[in-house]
Amino acid sequence: xxxxxxxxxxxxxxxxxxxxxxxxxxxxxxxxxxxxxxxxxxxxxxxxxxxxxxxxxxxxxxxxxxxxxxxxxxxxxxxxxxxxxxxxxxxxxxxxxxxxxxxxxxxxxxxxxxxxxxxxxxxxxxxxxxxxxxxxxxxxxxxxxxxxxxxxxxxxxxxxxxxxxxxxxxxxxxxxxxxxxxxxxxxxxxxxxxxxxxxxxxxxxxxxxxxxxxxxxxxxxxxxxxxxxxxxxxxxxxxxxxxxxxxxxxxxxxxxxxxxxxxxxxxxxxxxxxxxxxxxxxxxxxxxxxxxxxxxxxxxxxxxxxxxxxxxxxxxxxxxxxxxxxxxxxxxxxxxxxxxxxxxxxxxxxxxxxxxxxxxxxxxxxxxxxxxxxxxxxxxxxxxxxxxxxxxxxxxxxxxxxxxxxxxxxxxxxxxxxxxxxxxxxxxxxxxxxxxxxxxxxxxxxxxxxxxxxxxxxxxxxxxxxxxxx
Numbered sequence: 082x083x084x085x086x087x088x089x090x091x092x093x094x095x096x097x098x099x100x101x102x103x104x105x106x107x108x109x110x111x112x113x114x115x116x117x118x119x120x121x122x123x124x125x126x127x128x129x130x131x132x133x134x135x136x137x138x139x140x141x142x143x144x145x146x147x148x149x150x151x152x153x154x155x156x157x158x159x160x161x162x163x164x165x166x167x168x169x170x171x172x173x174x175x176x177x178x179x180x181x182x183x184x185x186x187x188x189x190x191x192x193x194x195x196x197x198x199x200x201x202x203x204x205x206x207x208x209x210x211x212x213x214x215x216x217x218x219x220x221x222x223x224x225x226x227x228x229x230x231x232x233x234x235x236x237x238x239x240x241x242x243x244x245x246x247x248x249x250x251x252x253x254x255x256x257x258x259x260x261x262x263x264x265x266x267x268x269x270x271x272x273x274x275x276x277x278x279x280x281x282x283x284x285x286x287x288x289x290x291x292x293x294x295x296x297x298x299x300x301x302x303x304x305x306x307x308x309x310x311x312x313x314x315x316x317x318x319x320x321x322x323x324x325x326x327x328x329x330x331x332x333x334x335x336x337x338x339x340x341x342x343x344x345x346x347x348x349x350x351x352x353x354x355x356x357x358x359x360x361x362x363x364x365x366x367x368x369x370x371x372x373x374x375x376x377x378x379x380x381x382x383x384x385x386x387x388x389x390x391x392x393x394x395x396x397x398x399x400x401x402x403x404x405x406x407x408x409x410x411x412x413x414x415x416x417x418x419x420x421x422x423x424x425x426x427x428x429x430x431x432x433x434x435x436x437x438x439x440x441x442x443x444x445x446x447x448x449x450x451x452x453x454x455x456x457x458x459x460x461x462x463x464x465x466x467x468x469x470x471x472x473x474x475x476x477x478x479x480x481x482x483x484x485x486x487x488x489x490x491x492x493x494x495x496x497x498x499x500x501x502x503x504x505x506x507x508x509x510x511x512x513x514x515x516x517x518x519x520x521x522x523x524x525x526x527x528x529x530x531x532x533x534x535x536x537x538x539x540x541x542x543x544x545x546x547x548x549x550x551x
Contacts, residue, residue, distance in 0.1 A: 253393030301350025
């Protein structure tokens with residue numbers, strides 16, 4: 082089966098036949114043309130992966146033909162052949178869009194090599210465009226559900242600040258989409274073709290965070306077997322997103338402040354400074370003003386990052402977005418899970434609208450994922466959303482009247498408190514079983530390690546308390 086379809090254009094029939102024979106023997110599908118109009122017509126009728134064009138075709142200009150071919154298929158690489166070897170014509174061909182340039186007579190092996198390189202380059206370029214398209218599709222403004230006035234104001238602010246290099250401070254509860262907005266800022270900026278690098282400051286132990294951010298030299302500490310670039314360096318000319326910056330240890334805050342002010346820092350164990358061009362976006366769910374008062378967050382760093390504040394409203398304050406979010410998330414989940422769920426019953430939607438959503442959009446997505454998984458119909462019914470769990474009644478005890486076993490309403494905790502209590506007990510037991518090995522515990526819990534650390538932090542559980550001494 083042919084690997085790629087090639088177009089060869091030359092007014093020398095012997096050369097055309099020679100190239101076609103050799104390329105066919107190498108499993109290429111080859112179409113030949115001996116004049117400009119025939120070549121353009123062939124390109125209009127079918128898509129080619131690459132063209133080989135003679136610089137002189139009768140009395141016509143091969144570079145002009147190349148531009149006409151590119152107007153039909155802009156991504157197609159063109160290799161120019163010429164018997165007029167000169168630096169000027171080579172430079173001109175490259176300037177006007179040729180992939181490469183070969184002089185006649187040419188070595189067939191060189192032609193094959195150039196074809197392979199051009200096709201590989203085209204493949205990489207196409208994949209890059211595809212990935213950028215997927216990224217844009219996922220994080221473009223059109224895919225951020227924001228019908229409510231509050232979210233519309235957020236997106237208006239994002240569009241205004243995107244091309245500034247000022248630090249952006251995003252504040253919002255867990256699950257409100259802080260990273261989504263950070264990526265939207267990046268993709269709307271002039272840095273969109275450069276890296277977007279993210280780190281959750283709460284998920285990395287203090288002993289590793291400095292190295293993660295700024296890199297380290299070989300031998301800087303035990304286990305540093307080679308030099309490593311930090312995230313600041315990796316994000317050069319792009320955007321660095323520091324999520325949950327309110328949880329950054331105060332010892333690291335000093336070095337971060339210098340990096341933000343000078344755009345310069347020292348990797349761990351290095352005496353040579355590194356300069357970077359980075360746009361910084363930070364996010365937190367904490368009230369950093371209160372953290373400054375408590376002494377857990379540096380006041381000078383707070384003022385350095387609090388340049389352009391964006392406040393993301395919780396889902397309970399943008400209830401009008403819920404039906405649109407449900408529609409958006411349902412389509413995504415059905416595609417992922419290969420199920421055909423068309424919507425929710427009115428009562429199910431009513432329950433979603435009346436819930437207070439402490440976990441915000443993330444909680445809503447989890448709720449819908451559960452419902453899509455469990456439903457055996459093409460609609461989601463109210464019994465599958467926002468469960469109101471009823472505590473089990475204990476088994477009767479011999480000799481005690483049944484009525485005495487029924488608990489009074491006052492005996493029950495709130496569902497939120499009961500869940501939190503169970504969650505904490507579960508985490509403690511899991512860490513005990515795993516001897517304090519967080520990675521193993523996270524795997525058993527079915528959580529990403531960063532999310533697992535978030536849960537531990539939420540319940541003020543320290544991994545070190547459960548590590549068994551060797």
